[in-house]
Amino acid sequence: xxxxxxxxxxxxxxxxxxxxxxxxxxxxxxxxxxxxxxxxxxxxxxxxxxxxxxxxxxxxxxxxxxxxxxxxxxxxxxxxxxxxxxxxxxxxxxxxxxxxxxxxxxxxxxxxxxxxxxxxxxxxxxxxxxxxxxxxxxxxxxxxxxxxxxxxxxxxxxxxxxxxxxxxxxxxxxxxxxxxxxxxxxxxxxxxxxxxxxxxxxxxxxxxxxxx
Ligand SMILES: Cc1cc2nc3c(=O)[nH]c(=O)nc-3n(C[C@H](O)[C@H](O)[C@H](O)COP(=O)(O)O)c2cc1C
Numbered sequence: 001x002x003x004x005x006x007x008x009x010x011x012x013x014x015x016x017x018x019x020x021x022x023x024x025x026x027x028x029x030x031x032x033x034x035x036x037x038x039x040x041x042x043x044x045x046x047x048x049x050x051x052x053x054x055x056x057x058x059x060x061x062x063x064x065x066x067x068x069x070x071x072x073x074x075x076x077x078x079x080x081x082x083x084x085x086x087x088x089x090x091x092x093x094x095x096x097x098x099x100x101x102x103x104x105x106x107x108x109x110x111x112x113x114x115x116x117x118x119x120x121x122x123x124x125x126x127x128x129x130x131x132x133x134x135x136x137x138x139x140x141x142x143x144x145x146x147x148x149x150x151x152x153x154x155x156x157x158x159x160x161x162x163x164x165x166x167x168x169x170x171x172x173x174x175x176x177x178x179x180x181x182x183x184x185x186x187x188x189x190x191x192x193x194x195x196x197x198x199x200x201x202x203x204x205x206x207x208x209x210x211x212x
Pocket of ligand 1: 045067
């Protein structure tokens with residue numbers, strides 16, 4: 001196996017910067033604009049974000065989830081509440097997320113507390129999912145050890161044949177990350193990147209610039 005020379009890999013980032021006036025005063029507005037830019041640029045799964053959680057003693061873990069909605073309260077994703085991330089968020093309800101839009105030389109970091117959305121909101125999203133995925137959510141004990149692929153397929157067939165097929169299990173639903181801080185990173189030439197951070201204050205946002 002030939003290991004690529006990782007130390008020699010480098011890419012020069014674009015000249016389009018992020019200045020304070022373009023960043024504006026409201027990070028939600030900027031985030032929506034950057035998401036729209038990522039969609040317009042044809043980026044694959046522009047709503048994919050790495051979500052970091054931690055146990056109460058501070059052991060971190062991270063995985064990708066899909067951002068499924070954004071509202072004035074925060075960023076919503078859906079998962080199994082009994083999964084590793086679900087348990088960690090029950091015990092320590094804070095998370096950090098990062099979205100990377102490589103083709104635009106952009107990343108956005110979001111940090112804050114996490115809470116379950118209402119069962120009604122979870123139902124609304126769950127019923128919008130294709131039937132096969134709904135059955136998988138019922139059949140798969142996310143993050144638990146299973147014997148083999150055959151066990152998963154057997155569980156799926158059982159769930160599909162059940163009278164409950166397609167209904168949302170209590171263990172599956174949405175979580176909302178309520179941003180206390182956003183950081184917008186725009187790659188610039190010579191690694192002199194732009195980093196604009198917003199931190200929630202009473203009723204507003206404080207904006208500052210961080211060194212790259
Ligand atoms: C592109 C992509 C999107 C994913 N979206 C989700 C998602 O929205 N919800 C989810 O629970 N897992 C999603 N996953 C799977 C998670 O990364 C992870 O494997 C799973 O949630 C179990 O994580 P945990 O054991 O840390 O709880 C996605 C994975 C990828 C690669």
